[in-house]
Amino acid sequence: MLxxxxxxxxxxxxxxxxxxxxxxxxxxxxxxxxxxxDSVKIFRNEVYDAIQKENKNAAQTPGSLKxxxxxxxxxx
Amino acid sequence: MEILSKPFGRxxxxxxxxxxxxxxxxxxEGLKKYALMDSDQPPFYWLQSLDIPDVAFVLISPYVFRPxxxxxIPGEDADALEFEAQEDLLTFAICTIPENPKEMTxxxxxxxxxxxxxxxxxxxxxxxxxxxxxxxxxKEMDGGE
Numbered sequence: 001m002l003x004x005x006x007x008x009x010x011x012x013x014x015x016x017x018x019x020x021x022x023x024x025x026x027x028x029x030x031x032x033x034x035x036x037x038d039s040v041k042i043f044r045n046e047v048y049d050a051i052q053k054e055n056k057n058a059a060q061t062p063g064s065l066k067x068x069x070x071x072x073x074x075x076x
Numbered sequence: 077m078e079i080l081s082k083p084f085g086r087x088x089x090x091x092x093x094x095x096x097x098x099x100x101x102x103x104x105e106g107l108k109k110y111a112l113m114d115s116d117q118p119p120f121y122w123l124q125s126l127d128i129p130d131v132a133f134v135l136i137s138p139y140v141f142r143p144x145x146x147x148x149i150p151g152e153d154a155d156a157l158e159f160e161a162q163e164d165l166l167t168f169a170i171c172t173i174p175e176n177p178k179e180m181t182x183x184x185x186x187x188x189x190x191x192x193x194x195x196x197x198x199x200x201x202x203x204x205x206x207x208x209x210x211x212x213x214x215k216e217m218d219g220g221e
Contacts, residue, residue: 039151043201051186051201052103054209058172058183059104061134063083068177069117071214072140 079111080129083122089113094126095190097197098156101170102186107131110197112190121168123188135168136182141217145184145207149200156198157191166190171213181210 004012011021017037024031034042078088093111100107109126112135119140125131138145147167159165167189169182184207190197 039155041150041152047201048102050209051183054172054183055101055103055170058133058170059131061173065115065117065120068120072119
């Protein structure tokens with residue numbers, strides 16, 4: 001992991017198209033600004049963690065779905 | 077071809093059921109080949125790993141219980157699907173079925189999107205933060221939120 005120290009209003013460029021800036025520092029919270037092409041996905045890490053965790057929960061589902069279809073109206 | 081599946085044991089599938097997930101699923105990145113299969117309990121489907129028989133996911137189409145669901149995913153994920161028309165895409169949510177099946181939930185925050193023409197799939201992330209990893213399927217089907 002590359003670690004760089006930045007002060008407020010300083011920024012970092014990642015690749016040719018992504019810039020991360022320190023917008024504000026308040027106590028232990030840092031507000032970051034990210035300038036990137038629209039297509040680039042940017043998410044808080046917690047989102048990835050939550051999906052990963054839920055995938056692992058889902059993989060525990062037993063192989064038998066007995067009766068589960070009964071809860072639904074007949075499908076077209 | 078014959079495969080080993082979690083729900084059905086040894087079964088025969090058609091090559092056309094085989095999907096490639098170039099980045100796997102989150103937490104299962106190393107598993108890239110899956111078979112999409114009907115379950116014996118519609119409207120559910122199974123996504124069966126072809127690498128590890130014990131890894132299989134129950135899927136449901138979000139529209140079954142949330143007709144208001146809109147697929148809104150990052151551009152780079154949409155590009156990765158290499159689709160030409162919207163109709164080429166299938167959207168699924170991975171379900172978690174707990175001890176009490178009535179409490180089954182679906183992950184609408186990390187939908188599976190499949191290009192059925194290219195047999196390519198990804199797990200993306202919804203850009204709309206109202207979609208969460210646990211939506212109560214039966215509760216929301218009845219209009220609860």
